[in-house]
Amino acid sequence: DIQMTQSPSTLSASVGDRVTITCRAGQTISSWLAWYQQKPGKAPKLLIYQASSLGGGVPSRFSGSGSGTEFTLTISSLQPDDFATYYCQHYHSFPVTFGGGTKVEIK
């Protein structure tokens, strides 16, 4: 299985901050990477697929980049609605696996 490692595990930030979350794959996965946002008590929501393509209805302040083994999710200007946990997921090969999550907290 391909291991997905996210950093940091927790991030404290303020409204308006630029936030970057990193996801590293244990082997190359080309651009087969997705990002999800999960709020407490809710199901995850797809934000980004194929490393940089925005999911339906996702605000443009979210962006993804990277290929190979290193990827980033960037929130250009953090909004109150963005405080949540973020997960990356590879879908390069079977089985798909998720990262451990990054919790974005209010500073």
Add this chain to the structure above:
Amino acid sequence: QLQLQESGPRLLKPSETLSLNCTVSGASISGINYYWDWIRQPPGKALEWIGGNRYAGSSYNNPSLKSRVSISLDTYKNQFYLKMNSVTAADTAMYYCVRGVGGFDSHFDYWGQGTLVTVSS
């Protein structure tokens, strides 16, 4: 708008079989471009892909769950199902039904709200 809704028993004893249904509305599960999958999340932990199936296709399960898992589709009811036998406390988790885009190695664009299954004696 596509919607998925999980249902099924929420409290099981060790060694019992977990059986969950997912009712899909707003789209047919007969399309060949999508997989219909299950993902779980133990309390406070990360997500784990369980497996998936596709109309006129094959089912794929996470090897970590060995042969305990079976995922099937009923196109007439527009539902799909998860069965997991010999459950233990380690199977306590929120279970989500989801739509996988593409093949068995998918990303997931629609999620049910989830159902918490607890395994306890």
